[in-house]
Amino acid sequence: MAKHTVIPFGPQHPVLPEPLHLDLVLEDERVVEAIPQVGFIHRGLEKLVEKRDFQTFVNITERICGICSFGHSLGYSQTIENLMGVEVPPRAEVLRVIWHELSRVHSHLLWLGLLADAFGFENLFMQCWRLRERILDIFERTTGGRVILSACNVGGVNQDITNEDLRGIVHILEGLVDEYNELVNTFLTDSSVANRLRGVGYLSKDQARDFCTVGPFARASGIAEDIRSYGYGGYGLLSAFEPVVAEEGDGYARCKVRALEVLQSIQIIKELVEKIPDGELSVRVKGSPVAGSVAVSRLEQPRGECFYYAKGNGSKYLSRFRIRTPTAQNVAGMVHTLQGCDFADVPLNILTIDPCISCTER
Amino acid sequence: MGSFRLTKMSLRNLGRKPATRPYPQQPARYTPRTKGHIVNNIELCILCSICQKRCPATALTVNKAQGTWTINPFSCVQCGTCVRVCPKKSLRMQPEYTAAAAQMHDCTLVKPEPALDGERSLGSERPQRSERLPGSERPQRKPRPERPSRIGC
Ligand code: SF4
Numbered sequence: 001m002a003k004h005t006v007i008p009f010g011p012q013h014p015v016l017p018e019p020l021h022l023d024l025v026l027e028d029e030r031v032v033e034a035i036p037q038v039g040f041i042h043r044g045l046e047k048l049v050e051k052r053d054f055q056t057f058v059n060i061t062e063r064i065c066g067i068c069s070f071g072h073s074l075g076y077s078q079t080i081e082n083l084m085g086v087e088v089p090p091r092a093e094v095l096r097v098i099w100h101e102l103s104r105v106h107s108h109l110l111w112l113g114l115l116a117d118a119f120g121f122e123n124l125f126m127q128c129w130r131l132r133e134r135i136l137d138i139f140e141r142t143t144g145g146r147v148i149l150s151a152c153n154v155g156g157v158n159q160d161i162t163n164e165d166l167r168g169i170v171h172i173l174e175g176l177v178d179e180y181n182e183l184v185n186t187f188l189t190d191s192s193v194a195n196r197l198r199g200v201g202y203l204s205k206d207q208a209r210d211f212c213t214v215g216p217f218a219r220a221s222g223i224a225e226d227i228r229s230y231g232y233g234g235y236g237l238l239s240a241f242e243p244v245v246a247e248e249g250d251g252y253a254r255c256k257v258r259a260l261e262v263l264q265s266i267q268i269i270k271e272l273v274e275k276i277p278d279g280e281l282s283v284r285v286k287g288s289p290v291a292g293s294v295a296v297s298r299l300e301q302p303r304g305e306c307f308y309y310a311k312g313n314g315s316k317y318l319s320r321f322r323i324r325t326p327t328a329q330n331v332a333g334m335v336h337t338l339q340g341c342d343f344a345d346v347p348l349n350i351l352t353i354d355p356c357i358s359c360t361e362r
Numbered sequence: 363m364g365s366f367r368l369t370k371m372s373l374r375n376l377g378r379k380p381a382t383r384p385y386p387q388q389p390a391r392y393t394p395r396t397k398g399h400i401v402n403n404i405e406l407c408i409l410c411s412i413c414q415k416r417c418p419a420t421a422l423t424v425n426k427a428q429g430t431w432t433i434n435p436f437s438c439v440q441c442g443t444c445v446r447v448c449p450k451k452s453l454r455m456q457p458e459y460t461a462a463a464a465q466m467h468d469c470t471l472v473k474p475e476p477a478l479d480g481e482r483s484l485g486s487e488r489p490q491r492s493e494r495l496p497g498s499e500r501p502q503r504k505p506r507p508e509r510p511s512r513i514g515c
Pocket residue numbers: 402406407408409410411412413414424431447448449450451452453
């Protein structure tokens with residue numbers, strides 16, 4: 001039997017975008033076991049819910065993660081609205097979805113760039129991030145922030161986007177699609193990308209289901225599961241929604257799913273801009289959550305399904321708030337894909353699940 | 363399958379302007395909604411403390427007895443909640459980012475006294491302080507008026 005070597009990998013490592021630690025047990029150049037460890041950036045944000053009132057806490061949920069910041073504020077607001085039976089105005093619902101889909105576009109462009117960087121295609125990396133800037137500019141123009149938007153509150157949204165600005169956004173996105181299609185063409189038909197990604201980190205459909213994977217990681221293994229297809233919030237206005245699914249289950253399929261989801265999100269924004277109703281932006285939320293009341297909500301974040309739980313105690317502070325993040329779900333599947341892979345493929349393998357450790361640890 | 367799919371775009375980019383702006387030679391770009399810093403029109407403020415209660419970063423302190431409104435600009439996270447909840451609309455979000463500072467300091471605004479004339483006690487919001495002469499107990503009326511690098515002052 002070959003000698004086993006343990007290589008500590010992360011939490012700070014040039015190729016790791018996230019503070020995740022792995023003990024890699026190697027047999028020659030092959031990983032036989034990977035033992036993950038998280039807990040380096042735990043901030044206790046869920047506990048803070050006992051110290052900040054439920055309306056103020058939305059600003060804290062936004063700071064859970066810099067990429068899905070809008071998604072977390074939306075998820076939290078939805079949960080509290082369920083808890084208190086608040087009806088959100090339809091225009092606010094649609095504006096939320098537009099910002100959320102823009103977040104998905106910027107998150108996936110960021111990830112595609114990081115992926116290109118990981119396999120050494122610097123030019124592609126720069127082009128992805130160049131396009132992402134335009135989304136951040138839209139955020140800044142519509143909300144005032146590029147990363148932390150502070151646009152969502154319990155009961156609606158804080159800012160309006162005028163119908164004229166919405167058409168302007170669609171115009172920007174149409175310009176972006178032309179250039180983005182060239183990048184998609186590179187990701188999906190360039191042999192250097194395929195050579196590096198095909199067969200890397202294979203996860204079969206059954207394994208993906210057994211490990212309870214979510215989001216693009218699961219969809220790349222053939223599981224057609226996307227919370228958006230249940231039509232929550234503004235998604236109910238869409239005429240049709242089909243999750244983007246690939247069957248191959250490898251890194252290349254994950255790249256394909258995310259690359260095509262960007263186009264799908266842009267399509268969703270275009271359709272909703274056509275259909276956006278006029279009306280109020282926010283309703284006033286009065287009172288406090290009833291003691292013992294419990295509510296949950298689900299949301300499709302860029303990285304997958306995110307689950308929120310809140311419990312009221314009769315005061316303006318919640319007694320419990322909990323988030324189950326997509327990365328927490330996907331780590332088990334990722335560890336499985338690492339077993340048996342080449343040591344050189346480890347960073348690429350970790351990257352293809354798009355881990356977000358800030359969300360996971362909160 | 364083939365290679366060099368990106369070549370066309372790369373060649374096109376050779377003739378284009380840079381996508382980034384050369385800061386600081388070219389100034390930063392702001393939008394009207396950019397969240398830069400908070401300013402308070404203290405004349406309108408009624409020191410009701412609603413902003414203090416709703417601030418998620420506990421950056422604001424309102425002292426009604428002393429007539430002061432204080433912001434710690436280094437704690438403020440520019441969420442805009444105070445601007446939204448202020449009943450008098452005395453708070454505003456200005457788009458300019460503020461300069462870095464070597465010292466972290468609070469910034470205190472003092473509410474000016476109502477005019478000392480015969481009608482004061484009728485219209486005064488704080489009759490209990492009607493005996494106070496202007497400036498006698500307060501450090502300054504308008505501290506540090508026009509210092510662009512200070513936030514909220
Ligand atoms: S909420 Fe407005 S009026 Fe009240 S103390 Fe704050 S700034 Fe002054």
